[in-house]
Amino acid sequence: MLKLQKMLVGAMARLDDTMVLNLVKQGLRMGISPYVLLEEIRAGTDRVGELYSRGEYFLSDLIMASEIFKDVLALVNQDRDVRTKAFYPTVIFGTVEEDIHDIGKNITTGIMRYNGFDICDLGVNVPAQNFVDAVNLHNSRIVCLTGLITEAFDSMKNTIMLLEEAGLRERTTVIIGGLVNESVRKYTGADYWATDCTKVAELCRSILATDNRIAQSL
Ligand code: B12
Structure with missing residues (x-):
């Protein structure tokens, strides 16, 4: 083996x-x-x-x-059993404004889909407002932001601030990935950071399991 x-x-x-x-x-x-x-x-x-x-x-x-x-x-x-599909609310993904790197994002969304998550992938160079609109449209609880260039950190921060202004921050968990670390997480105000895409599905599951609104409907 x-x-x-x-x-x-x-x-x-x-x-x-x-x-x-x-x-x-x-x-x-x-x-x-x-x-x-x-x-x-x-x-x-x-x-x-x-x-x-x-x-x-x-x-x-x-x-x-x-x-x-x-x-x-x-x-x-x-050959997979897809009964888990759409079991959880849609997870929003996107590479933030000014950044066009998407190889890692695409791998990560692939793994998430494999794990039965419904994904709304907004693409690259995504303005903050589009994330807010997507959260509203899908009633999402998790937003995943990708960023690899330095400018992306401000875009991540702005996206999180806009979620806050829209009154959505409390009910959404923001996870950042790409070329990020704990300092970037603190700077942007995100909840979690990760660079290992194989860990994201488990992280999302545990976030949703502790969300009372979801846990009640499981
Ligand atoms: C490929 C690449 C490009 C390609 C992008 C193609 C594409 N479609 O993505 C092209 C050539 C277009 C490009 C352009 C540029 N690039 Co570039 N690029 C890279 C490179 C070589 C690899 C990135 C990559 O794909 N890695 C492989 C993937 C699998 O890794 P990953 O993205 O980190 O994803 C992993 C995890 O982070 C995680 N993950 C990803 N997303 C998410 C999301 C969540 C929520 C979670 C939890 C996890 C997760 O999953 C993946 C697997 O585990 C890096 C160098 C490097 N070593 O990283 C430079 C790099 C990122 N680029 C850089 C730069 C500067 C640029 C340009 C500005 C260059 C220029 N002067 O034009 C432009 C930027 C244009 C823009 N506005 O974005 C710099 C950034 C430096 C900085 N700090 O700002 C780097 C670091 C190169 C360098 N050393 O200078 N680039």
Whole structure:
């Protein structure tokens, strides 16, 4: 089992899509949890990021990595029981205003959908008002903001301030991701920050489970 998982990280790092998909199929047949397989693939994408930073990979390679990730999600979703779908209120996602980075957001929304969450993805360079409108439209409890450039931190802060002005802040939990940390969380006023997309679904579940309005309807 461990050998297969190690091979999966390597295949993803080499961007060998055929090998990745074959290993995932094999892993599923062996009864390895899709979560474990997705975690290995994420570790592989981290390697791709490192190789890019060292100048050994190009931008097209990063995009290729996110395409492979999408294919894997489609594969593991094929046989999945989707009874959990729409069980929870829609989670709003978007890359904040001024920022157009969306590779990580797309991977994260893919994982969330895999976990049965209904996602409203507003795209990139999203003005603060659009998040407010989406929360109202979907009666959402969770807003997930992506940002990788420094300017994004102010956009995140503005988005959270606008939620507050609209009277929605108390009932919404804001999670930020991308190139963020605890200082950014404090600066922006977000509730949580995370950079590991495989942890977001669990975090959202626990947030919603402690929300009395939702817990009562479960
Ligand atoms: C790819 C890339 C681009 C691509 C983006 C393509 C796309 N469609 O996204 C292109 C070439 C377009 C680009 C443009 C620019 N980029 Co750029 N880019 C990158 C690069 C190399 C990789 C980012 C990436 O995709 N990583 C891989 C993904 C998987 O990681 P991730 O996004 O962090 O996502 C993970 C987690 O954060 C998490 N996650 C993501 N979203 C969320 C949301 C939530 C709620 C949660 C919980 C988790 C989560 O899930 C993912 C997996 O775990 C980074 C360098 C780097 N090492 O990060 C620079 C980088 C982010 N870019 C940078 C810059 C400066 C720019 C430009 C301004 C360049 C320019 N001069 O034009 C423009 C910005 C344009 C704009 N207005 O946004 C800087 C930012 C520096 C800064 N502090 O401001 C970086 C850090 C490069 C550098 N070292 O200088 N870029």
